[in-house]
Amino acid sequence: MDAFYASVELLRYPELKGQPVVIGGGRRHQPVLQPDGTRQFARLAGYVGRGVVTTATYPARDLGVGSGMGLMKAAARAPQAVLLPTDFEAYRRLSRAFKSAVAEIAPQIEDRGIDEIYIELTHLPGAQEPLGLDPYGGVRAVAQEIRNNVRQRTGLSCSVGVTPNKLLSKIASELDKPDGLTLLTEADVPRLIWPLPVRRINGIGPKAADRLLALGIQRVGQLAARDPAELVTHFGRAYGRWLHEAAHGRDDRPLSTHSEPVSMSRETTFARDLHAVRDRDELGSVLTELAAQLAVDLQKKGYASRTIGIKLRFEDFKTVTRDLTLAQPLADAGAIRHAAGLCLKRVDLTRRLRLLGVRAGGLVKV
DNA sequence: TCTGGGGTCCTTCCGCCA
């Protein structure tokens, strides 16, 4: 889906179309309905806090604002941009709507989060047929039909990559964003994929990109040209081989149409850093609240957890975790709070904290 | 102006046990 959260907000507030809009920040900054019927929107200018941009509209991106950026920094670049708080309930609703719109045409779907899916097109009627002079006309038409249905059911645009595998589809879907349809085959890899920066490969993050850069590798084609043995030397057997395969556009992962959750968690960043001793009571009640929320999440989805853990982030952004595996799975707020308290006792708390989280792993259906 | 919240998967280390 294209700029998903922001696009959902534009459905609600169509008067913002064409403007730089940024989604993020806390519950405040809600638009205010004026007596004359128009809405007063919060602006980025003067933002104070620790929020980040979750999504920015394309006009906002043109001003240098992108997801993950601190809102203070975003405010410096685009003070006049509209700021809207996140509304996950609305995004989940539209997420279900777009997925069922796709499923009406192509039922084999792999979920990749709130705004992304992989779709199996291979065996759909007509997908293997040429259309006029286009040997891939059949599958192109199916993909277009999916896009049309998503727009009709949700009012939202999406971008699609039609290729032989998931790795290439992910890259291809981003070649013509927003509202694009890109079809490519293995034969197109040298021309269309090799000029791209290595970061465009799903699985090469900032760390791997830095290490590749140190080897003089910036683009996918440069990676493809390297001896796989050399990559194995630098990155280990599994990752080295994978880098080589990925650079050649090869990927044999099957579609995964069903998955069970592995863990669930709740965490919060404080408005100001807290001290273990001086802010003991506040810290304790945050932990209690997180445990209670997590218990509700577990019970709503029908899971119990055998491993309870905590996550701490200190003022210097260093993060530590502690966890505890129990004899019996549990989903009770008090028991989660107790286990989290035991974990907390194992951490040296001399530095101040900016974040506290509680996690439930080892999930079992109840 | 410092950097959210919710996840998955992988690696490494350690203790326990056969």
Next chain:
DNA sequence: TCTGTGGCGGAAGGACCC
């Protein structure tokens, strides 16, 4: 009884993704 080896679960951290 001592030593080595290997599997396994748990714990911790890290990379990456949406």
